[in-house]
Amino acid sequence: MLTCKEFLNSLNEYFDDNAAAEIRALVESHINTCPNCWVILDTTRKTLQIYKGMEPQPLPPGLHDRIMSALDKRK
Amino acid sequence: MHQAETGSLDDLALVHQAKAGDIGAFGELVSRYETRIYRLARNIVALPQDAEDVVQNAFLKAYSKLDSFQENSKFYTWLVRIAVNEALMKLRRRKSSKTVSLDEPIDTGQDELPREIAVWESTPESQYSQTELREILDKAIDDLPPIYRAVFLLRDVDGLSTEETAEALDLSIPAIKSRLLRARLKLRETLTGIFKRKGDDIFAYL
Numbered sequence A: 001m002l003t004c005k006e007f008l009n010s011l012n013e014y015f016d017d018n019a020a021a022e023i024r025a026l027v028e029s030h031i032n033t034c035p036n037c038w039v040i041l042d043t044t045r046k047t048l049q050i051y052k053g054m055e056p057q058p059l060p061p062g063l064h065d066r067i068m069s070a071l072d073k074r075k
Numbered sequence B: 001m002h003q004a005e006t007g008s009l010d011d012l013a014l015v016h017q018a019k020a021g022d023i024g025a026f027g028e029l030v031s032r033y034e035t036r037i038y039r040l041a042r043n044i045v046a047l048p049q050d051a052e053d054v055v056q057n058a059f060l061k062a063y064s065k066l067d068s069f070q071e072n073s074k075f076y077t078w079l080v081r082i083a084v085n086e087a088l089m090k091l092r093r094r095k096s097s098k099t100v101s102l103d104e105p106i107d108t109g110q111d112e113l114p115r116e117i118a119v120w121e122s123t124p125e126s127q128y129s130q131t132e133l134r135e136i137l138d139k140a141i142d143d144l145p146p147i148y149r150a151v152f153l154l155r156d157v158d159g160l161s162t163e164e165t166a167e168a169l170d171l172s173i174p175a176i177k178s179r180l181l182r183a184r185l186k187l188r189e190t191l192t193g194i195f196k197r198k199g200d201d202i203f204a205y206l
């Protein structure tokens, strides 16, 4: 059984796509008995989802051309 | 070389052509990565004009240093390394008194322990326009120290592996992991302040 601190230190690994089944099981059994850590896991997951779902900022207009003409001058 | 021909080549083939003097091939690499490099720069230096300078300088520097690219890493990782250095230099110039470094020592106090623990509205992102949401997310990143910004962006937004991030930032893998955890927890904390379900108070969880 993980302590809350060990749970926190396992969070990164838990979100890793290749997380070991053992880590997943340990984390999941901790959050089943610890409401605070359940909230932390849930809101961290949502934090990552929201950031991943963001469209990238559009490139400022003209930046590509400015880079290319600066490169041309270097040639 | 025409767009149709360069477009299908892999990065390394383009690098070879660019090394041989084909600026069009390098232009294709610019097209491939400018949006990601801009996003990275924008989130490290915050000011749009600074971010543009960083992107332009990074590509110019990459082009002039191309001969020193060893090809044992991915071109993009190498490019990120140049761009992050440019971004940090820009920050240093802005905050001349304060050193900005990738390995600022991390305090080992209790401050990474979550303080704000509250469930969120069911889909908080749908309550804001894209513009508002972007502002919220950018502001939260801006509150992080620069190194956390870079690690979080590269790992969680740009999708680099831990190893690639370590290489791009010239940090050890354990250093990346600890910074990533702290960045994630700090962002979670900031967003919780905004997205938490109204009516809940933290005392319910103490």
Ligand SMILES: [Zn+2]
Residues within 6 Å of the ligand: A003, A004, A007, A030, A034, A036, A037
């Ligand atoms: Zn716990």
